[in-house]
Amino acid sequence: MKVQKFLLRAADIFRFLFRVVKSFFTPPYEWKEIVRQCYEVGNRSLFLIGFTAFIAGVVFTRQSRPSLASFGAESWLPSLVSQAVVRSLGPLITGLICAGKLGSNIGAELGSMQVSEQIDAMEVSGTRPFSYLVVSRVTATTLMLPLLVLYADTIALLGSFMTVNMFNKTSFQLYFYEVSVNVTYLDVFSSLVKSAFFGFAIGIVGSYAGYHSGKGTTGVGKAANSAVVISMILIFVIDLISLQFINLFRQ
Amino acid sequence: MNTATHSVDNTATKEDRKVMASIRDVWKSFGDREVLKGVNLDLYEMENLVILGRSGTGKSVLIKCMVGLMRPDSGSITVLGKNVFDLNLKELNDLRLQVGFSFQGSALYDSMTVRENLEFPLKRNFGITNRSELNDLVIEALEDVGLAHAVDQMPAELSGGMRKRVGIARTLILKPKIMLYDEPTAGLDPITAMEINELILHMREKYKMSSIIITHDISSAKHTSDRVVALAGGVNRVEGTFDEVKLTKDPELEPFFNY
Numbered sequence: 001m002k003v004q005k006f007l008l009r010a011a012d013i014f015r016f017l018f019r020v021v022k023s024f025f026t027p028p029y030e031w032k033e034i035v036r037q038c039y040e041v042g043n044r045s046l047f048l049i050g051f052t053a054f055i056a057g058v059v060f061t062r063q064s065r066p067s068l069a070s071f072g073a074e075s076w077l078p079s080l081v082s083q084a085v086v087r088s089l090g091p092l093i094t095g096l097i098c099a100g101k102l103g104s105n106i107g108a109e110l111g112s113m114q115v116s117e118q119i120d121a122m123e124v125s126g127t128r129p130f131s132y133l134v135v136s137r138v139t140a141t142t143l144m145l146p147l148l149v150l151y152a153d154t155i156a157l158l159g160s161f162m163t164v165n166m167f168n169k170t171s172f173q174l175y176f177y178e179v180s181v182n183v184t185y186l187d188v189f190s191s192l193v194k195s196a197f198f199g200f201a202i203g204i205v206g207s208y209a210g211y212h213s214g215k216g217t218t219g220v221g222k223a224a225n226s227a228v229v230i231s232m233i234l235i236f237v238i239d240l241i242s243l244q245f246i247n248l249f250r251q
Numbered sequence: 252m253n254t255a256t257h258s259v260d261n262t263a264t265k266e267d268r269k270v271m272a273s274i275r276d277v278w279k280s281f282g283d284r285e286v287l288k289g290v291n292l293d294l295y296e297m298e299n300l301v302i303l304g305r306s307g308t309g310k311s312v313l314i315k316c317m318v319g320l321m322r323p324d325s326g327s328i329t330v331l332g333k334n335v336f337d338l339n340l341k342e343l344n345d346l347r348l349q350v351g352f353s354f355q356g357s358a359l360y361d362s363m364t365v366r367e368n369l370e371f372p373l374k375r376n377f378g379i380t381n382r383s384e385l386n387d388l389v390i391e392a393l394e395d396v397g398l399a400h401a402v403d404q405m406p407a408e409l410s411g412g413m414r415k416r417v418g419i420a421r422t423l424i425l426k427p428k429i430m431l432y433d434e435p436t437a438g439l440d441p442i443t444a445m446e447i448n449e450l451i452l453h454m455r456e457k458y459k460m461s462s463i464i465i466t467h468d469i470s471s472a473k474h475t476s477d478r479v480v481a482l483a484g485g486v487n488r489v490e491g492t493f494d495e496v497k498l499t500k501d502p503e504l505e506p507f508f509n510y
Contacts, residue, residue, distance in 0.1 A: 113360075121358035121418075124318045125425065126344035127375040 016208050023135040030136045037140035041102055045148060049097055053152035056093055057159030060084060065167065074168065078178035081160045086187045090153040092239060095198035098145060099231040103206040106137055107227030110210025111220040119211070134211060138203035145199030146192040153191075186249060194242040201234040268295040271429055271461040272317060277326030279312055286312055287323065288485030294429065294461050299451070301464045301472045303496070304482035305507070310465040311355070313482075314431045317463075318350055319343050331428060348376060351422035351460075355434040357414040359406035359421070366402045369393070369421050376425070392424040393417075395457065396450060412443035416450065423454060430454070430462040436471045448474040469508065481507070 061081050068074050110133060113119050122129035161175045206227040213223035272294040279287040286309035294300050302310050315321040317328055319335050328335045333346055360368050369389045373379045379388075393399040396416035406414060415435060422430065435451065436444035448471050455462060464475055472479055472493060479496045481489040483503040489496050497508045 116361070117354045117356055117358040118360055120315075120320055121352070121354055121360075121421075122371075123320060124347050124350070124352040125372040125376070125422070126347040127372055128344070132375070 012212070013208060016211070017204060019130065020135055020138050020204060020207075023131055024139070028131075030132055033132055033136040034139050034143075037136050038144050041098075041140045041144040042148060045098060045101055046151070048101065049094055049148055049152050050155045052093055052097060053090065053156040054159040056089055057081070057085065057156035058163045060089065060156075061160040061163040065163075075178075077164055078160075078175050079182040082157060082179040082183050083187065085153050085156045085160070086183050086191055088239070090156055091149050091191050091195045091198065092235070093156075094145065094149045094152045094195060095202070095235040095239075096232060098141070098148065098199070099202050099235055100228055102141060103202050103227040103231040104224040106141075106203065106206030107209040107213075108220055108224040110134075110207060111213030111223035114211060114213045115215060115217075115220055134207040137207055138200060141199040141203035141206075142196050143199070145195040145202070149191060149195040186246070190242065190246045190249075194238065197238050197242070198235050201238060202231045205231040205234065268298070270294070271296055271298075272328070272330045272463075274313070274317070275327045275329075277313065277316060277323045277328065279309065279316065279321070279323045285485055289326070290482070290485070290487055292480060292487060294463055296461055297455065297459055299455060299462045299464060299475050299477045301466060301476035301479045301493070302482060303466060303469075303472050303479055303507070305467060305503075308482045309485060310467075310482055311433050314352070314433060314463055314465055317431065318347055318352055348425055349428045351425065351427035351430040353415070353419050353422055353430065353432045353435060355437055357406075357418035359409075359414055359417055361406045363406075364402075365393070365398070365404050365406070365409075365417050368406070368417065369424050372421065372425055388424060392420040395423060395454065396420045410443075412439050412446065415439070415447055419447075419450065419454070423458065426458060428460060430460045432462060432464045432466075434465055434467070436466065436468045441470075444468065444471060445474070447471075451475050467507075 061077060064080055065074065065077060068076055068080065110119070113133070119129050119133070122132070157176070157179060161170070161172065164170050164175060209223040209227040209230070213219045270293050272292075274290055274292040277287050277290045278285070286307075290309075290313060292300070292302075292313075302313065304310050312321060316323050317330055317335065319338075322336065330346060331349055333342070335343070335346070338346060359365075360371065363371065366389055369392055370385050373385060373388060379385055389402065390399055393402055396419055398413060398416050398420065401409060401413060401417070406417070409417065419432075419435075432451065435447050439447065451462065451464065452475060454460065462475075464471070466472055476493050479489075479491065479493050480487045481496055481499070481501075481504050483489075483501065488501055489499045489504060496504075499505055499508070
């Protein structure tokens with residue numbers, strides 16, 4: 001019975017995923033709602049991501065500095081920090097923060113709409129709620145995560161520069177010249193593609209949890225909670241898979 | 252017709268009228284619990300059909316099946332000449348535009364104002380973007396339910412009765428041919444409930460609609476019905492005018508009228 005339930009749920013998730021992907025290629029598109037969702041996703045997360053990325057940049061630089069200094073290799077700090085930030089730290093921090101903030105938001109919002117029959121009301125008035133509520137949110141998170149990652153990378157590197165500058169007087173130009181020399185196009189491109197997958201996972205998990213929320217306030221709470229937990233796990237899984245995949249190109 | 256049904260004889264009037272919706276031998280269960288066990292119904296043109304029954308007898312499930320929100324395990328549902336479960340999504344959406352559904356909890360979009368709630372189906376279905384045209388349609392629908400002054404309020408600022416009216420206005424703005432009311436007077440005080448009953452009758456006259464009214468409110472059933480179908484044990488047990496149904500000796504339904 002449990003196996004049957006699991007398989008039915010898996011089929012349901014697959015159908016949901018397929019419907020979203022199909023909607024990406026099937027007009028009409030909800031441009032206005034997508035732009036509104038992009039604004040919500042991007043604008044609402046700016047402060048938290050900026051703040052966390054800055055601190056991550058400062059802490060990582062301060063913790064790496066003594067090890068490099070013991071080898072007399074302090075000049076490698078920009079190289080080490082920039083590669084760590086662009087390849088892994090920036091996307092991971094942004095992904096996890098967005099999973100918490102956006103995943104719970106989407107799960108709770110759609111969940112309460114489901115519980116109060118608002119989605120059913122849209123359905124019976126022929127207004128295609130799936131495309132309006134789900135596809136627009138998944139598109140927005142998929143498009144905005146790479147931009148937020150670029151923003152987080154920049155802030156983290158600024159934090160790192162300020163930390164380096166406190167100990168060794170280094171010019172802004174020199175620090176970022178070192179960064180630009182050491183970060184490759186492949187690093188940036190793979191990081192952006194990876195974060196687009198993070199965004200897709202956050203959007204799809206939040207929407208699925210909300211759209212299939214159980215009845216009552218407990219159902220909404222569970223939807224928000226499972227949206228966060230599952231999307232966080234998926235972010236780590238995607239990170240691991242993308243690492244293996246990108247290493248093929250590096251070799 | 253199910254064997255358990257004692258249909259009251261008013262066939263002479265029925266024969267002359269067009270059938271707007273027809274439900275045949277519909278069964279629906281949730282897990283091991285069978286809710287509907289072969290329900291049969293017809294809804295006629297410009298008729299107010301009240302479906303009466305205790306909580307949990309599948310009244311709401313039945314009308315949700317009529318608009319494709321739920322799928323019965325077996326049986327057929329024909330609405331405006333179309334079998335609901337033979338339609339693809341586009342055809343179903345087209346059919347839904349002709350069938351209004353007023354939800355028990357009103358189901359207003361709580362992030363939108365009353366105006367935006369009413370504009371939403373117009374913009375999405377008909378692509379109307381002209382501000383004055385939208386405004387005229389919204390105000391007309393709100394005037395029908397006596398709430399033109401609440402046009403820029405948020406749903407959270409409205410009372411239960413006002414929310415019901417706005418929910419009905421949002422449905423009526425699409426000028427449906429059939430209206431489905433799910434417990435329209437539930438949770439309302441007797442005076443507001445009576446106002447909603449009057450509104451249902453008034454809207455039928457104005458828009459020449461057929462309506463199915465799901466309720467367990469005897470007073471509402473008496474006030475709004477042309478015909479009553481009482482559900483019990485998953486089937487339509489008794490059928491007729493309110494005064495006829497009220498005389499039932501069915502052990503499950505008799506206490507309903509003589510509580």
